[in-house]
Amino acid sequence: TVVQAEPVRLTFPSTFWWGAATAAYQIEGSVDADGRTPSIWDTFAAQPGRITGGDTGAVSTGHYERFREDVKLMAELGLSAYRFSIAWPRIRPAGGHGVNAAGLDFYDRLVDELLTAGIQPVATLYHWDLPQELEDTGGWTSRETALRFADYAAVMGARLGDRVAMWNTLNEPWCSAFLGYGTGGHAPGRRGHVHALTATHHLLLAHGLGIEALRAAGATGTLSVALNAGAVRPLTASAEDADAARRIDGLLNRIFFDPILRGSYPADTVEDTRDLTDWGFVRAGDLATISTPVDAVCVNYYQPDLVSAAPAGVLDHGTCYPTAQAVQFHPTPGPVTHMGWSVDPTGLRDLLLRIRRDYGDRPLYVTENGAAYDDRPGPDGDVDDPERIGYLRGHLAAVHEAILAGVDLRGYFVWSLLDNFEWAFGFSRRFGLIRVDYATLERTIKASGRWYSEAITHNGFDLS
Numbered sequence: 001t002v003v004q005a006e007p008v009r010l011t012f013p014s015t016f017w018w019g020a021a022t023a024a025y026q027i028e029g030s031v032d033a034d035g036r037t038p039s040i041w042d043t044f045a046a047q048p049g050r051i052t053g054g055d056t057g058a059v060s061t062g063h064y065e066r067f068r069e070d071v072k073l074m075a076e077l078g079l080s081a082y083r084f085s086i087a088w089p090r091i092r093p094a095g096g097h098g099v100n101a102a103g104l105d106f107y108d109r110l111v112d113e114l115l116t117a118g119i120q121p122v123a124t125l126y127h128w129d130l131p132q133e134l135e136d137t138g139g140w141t142s143r144e145t146a147l148r149f150a151d152y153a154a155v156m157g158a159r160l161g162d163r164v165a166m167w168n169t170l171n172e173p174w175c176s177a178f179l180g181y182g183t184g185g186h187a188p189g190r191r192g193h194v195h196a197l198t199a200t201h202h203l204l205l206a207h208g209l210g211i212e213a214l215r216a217a218g219a220t221g222t223l224s225v226a227l228n229a230g231a232v233r234p235l236t237a238s239a240e241d242a243d244a245a246r247r248i249d250g251l252l253n254r255i256f257f258d259p260i261l262r263g264s265y266p267a268d269t270v271e272d273t274r275d276l277t278d279w280g281f282v283r284a285g286d287l288a289t290i291s292t293p294v295d296a297v298c299v300n301y302y303q304p305d306l307v308s309a310a311p312a313g314v315l316d317h318g319t320c321y322p323t324a325q326a327v328q329f330h331p332t333p334g335p336v337t338h339m340g341w342s343v344d345p346t347g348l349r350d351l352l353l354r355i356r357r358d359y360g361d362r363p364l365y366v367t368e369n370g371a372a373y374d375d376r377p378g379p380d381g382d383v384d385d386p387e388r389i390g391y392l393r394g395h396l397a398a399v400h401e402a403i404l405a406g407v408d409l410r411g412y413f414v415w416s417l418l419d420n421f422e423w424a425f426g427f428s429r430r431f432g433l434i435r436v437d438y439a440t441l442e443r444t445i446k447a448s449g450r451w452y453s454e455a456i457t458h459n460g461f462d463l464s
């Protein structure tokens with residue numbers, strides 16, 4: 001006789017936030033509406049060869065016009081929280097001179113619409129769309145930009161601080177610094193390892209000043225920052241590969257976690273980059289500002305990094321990490337998504353456990369996790385994307401494992417609610433739980449969205 005095993009059911013804490021995330025430039029469109037001024041992404045996307053297919057965020061999903069429809073879709077999914085970002089160029093058109101009331105009104109209406117639908121608003125102040133005029137005066141390589149960010153944070157805290165449930169000052173400052181100012185693959189497209197390190201410090205300073213400004217404005221929500229932290233793994237057990245992993249872990253994770261949570265830069269990373277810079281951009285008092293207490297730690301996770309020492313003569317010039325010429329990156333064996341990123345939920349579990357081990361027992365959130373896959377028409381007008389269901393199931397199981405191991409993990413946000421403008425890849429990659437037809441801007445909940453919705457209803461799901 002065949003005994004049918006009972007499926008294993010994973011149940012989440014009753015207060016767990018089941019969320020989804022987006023970012024302003026990736027979904028809003030309406031780039032000239034109501035007094036918005038250009039951001040570095042408008043400028044960057046207008047330059048030939050920067051974005052796949054020459055795509056731009058000018059229209060994108062049209063969320064700025066359709067936000068009420070989108071909140072209805074969130075309610076249909078049953079989301080407990082929605083993470084969006086505020087477009088700085090809609091609020092501070094002059095980058096510090098005057099506030100644009102119409103821009104503020106948009107986010108005010110969005111937050112109220114969410115609260116009416118019973119969805120917790122989670123607001124990110126900076127998801128990469130720097131006002132172009134601030135880039136024209138140096139962007140994140142200029143210390144002034146951090147001060148302007150503090151002004152902007154104060155304005156937002158005063159306007160939305162009574163209603164936003166959680167704030168992220170910055171989204172993935174690593175990307176802003178190392179892709180925006182290091183490799184030039186992201187806006188503003190500047191290249192140079194010293195730029196990247198300088199920008200890193202000014203972004204961290206902006207974060208600290210932003211937390212102080214939100215707190216001073218009386219913001220009642222959880223104050224945090226979203227880091228694209230990773231699990232950096234050595235290819236072999238050799239001392240050389242361990243050293244390669246240490247370097248990359250320093251430049252990806254510890255360069256952010258240490259100043260924010262411990263008030264100091266990692267000594268080995270500072271030492272590794274001494275040939276490039278004397279770190280003179282760090283001024284007395286900065287680290288005290290940067291380490292002003294946060295209420296939670298937020299991480300965005302997609303895939304682990306597998307690295308080794310580069311064999312003599314091999315220089316990985318493609319790398320975005322300063323001083324990592326001695327490091328080689330390797331694909332993790334196994335399946336990959338449409339981005340070519342490996343699917344490995346153990347990386348998420350390890351990351352969450354590591355944060356607790358190295359930085360203490362703090363409230364944590366996974367503010368982004370998800371995968372790019374193409375979908376296909378299913379029966380009865382369905383949109384089928386079984387790979388995304390597999391990805392989400394695996395990663396939510398990893399989250400559950402971390403919770404069982406004692407990690408104070410309070411919420412999880414799928415990247416993304418909607419298909420959207422995937423930065424340098426334009427509209428060629430789809431991350432959404434909801435399909436967007438870019439010709440008509442029609443939205444259709446995918447099979448993965450239905451699956452997620454079921455999981456939310458049951459506060460858990462069957463493994464297998």
Ligand code: GBH
Pocket residue numbers: 023026171172175179228300302320368415422423431
């Ligand atoms: C997130 O970035 C963003 O927050 C979000 O806006 C975006 O749409 C989403 O993920 C999907 O991309 O290949 O050299 O760049 C994820 C950023 C991408 C950063 C992979 C590290 C690997 C190094 N991560 N990247 S490289």
